[in-house]
Amino acid sequence: MIFPVAYALVDEETNDSWKWFLQQFQENVQDPRQRKLYVISDRHAGILHAMNNLEAWKEPHAHHRFCLRHVRSNFASKFKNVTLKRMCWLIGSTTQEPKYERLMRELETTNKAASWYLKQIDKTKWTLLYDRGMRRWGNLMSQQRSPAKLLTSCFPCAAPAVDTNGSTLFLIFPPKHPFTTFFFLNIPF
Secondary structure (H helix, E strand, C coil), X not given: CEEEEEEEEECCCCHHHHHHHHXXXXXXXXXXXXXXXXEEEXXXXXXXXXXXXXXXXXXXXXXEEECHHHXXXXXXXXXXXXXXXXXXXXXXXXXXXXXXXXHHHHHHHHCHHHHHHHHCCCHHHHCCXXXXXXXXXXXCCCCCCXXXXXXXXXXXXXXXCEECCCCXXXXXXXXXXXXXXXXXXXXXX
16 A cells, blocks of 8 residues: 655755655655665656665665656657557566567567667666566556545645646645645555
């Protein structure tokens, strides 16, 4: 089960704001006896930057994996083909090496550029098969829909429009409100 445990309202989603958020989480929320953290997120540049530049968030202290739904969504925006989109999901979700290899060969035959695109993403970060040690416990996505309902019920000042994409939730506040972005970190229990 995944629960929301921390959030921050910031002016905008940047490298610095993600770095600040992850530092605050590590200092104020993480149990010092907890040795490792596991994060599944979209591949937002700010998250990647923070995870790669903060020692406490590098392996072996933390393990970062990519949300397959976001990998597929980004893939589909470049390769507008339903069959390729489906193949991307099958490749990322299989747990059988022969099936993975067969699907990758099929993708290479069907569209070399699409195959090259997926090969540029570290397969240990987005595929279930190569997720060493099963860091994602079978979870392929970073987000469940229910936290958005929880959030809007707790923060009625937020407009009803909540975009539940990836590891961030964007809230639209009244124009005079200084905060516009909600960071959301899911921790499996």
